[in-house]
Amino acid sequence: QVQLVESGGGLVQSGGSLRLSCAASGFTFSRNFMSWVRQAPGKGLEWVAVINGGGGSTTYADSVKGRFTISRDNAKNTLFLQMNSLKPEDTAVYYCARWPNYSDTNSRGQGTQVTVSS
Numbered sequence: 136q137v138q139l140v141e142s143g144g145g146l147v148q149s150g151g152s153l154r155l156s157c158a159a160s161g162f163t164f165s166r167n168f169m170s171w172v173r174q175a176p177g178k179g180l181e182w183v184a185v186i187n188g189g190g191g192s193t194t195y196a197d198s199v200k201g202r203f204t205i206s207r208d209n210a211k212n213t214l215f216l217q218m219n220s221l222k223p224e225d226t227a228v229y230y231c232a233r234w235p236n237y238s239d240t241n242s243r244g245q246g247t248q249v250t251v252s253s
Contacts, residue, residue: 138159138160140158140245141245142158146250147250147251148252153249154215155216155231155249156215162233164209165188165189167234170186170205170233171183172243184204184205184216185205188209198224199225204219221249224251229248230243231243
């Protein structure tokens, strides 16, 4: 059974930083592309960043490019998202998800809330 558990969210001021973590189990983590997606209040899911199984290739949405960094530790089955220079428009629930099936609730975690105050 796929299990993804996010942590690290919280309230931060504009310009601040947060680091999200996602503990994965129930599947072969290192063989899967993984992603972070987010959902702002009243909006749909938006993918933020994607990383390949080995961790050597990453892709970012234009809205976060240069500010966020996705990484992974396959030895610990853990996915990370380092978020710097946060903006109020980054406020959302952040989910880690197997790529590309992030819209499938069975392929993503329960989410962690990130709130950026202006």
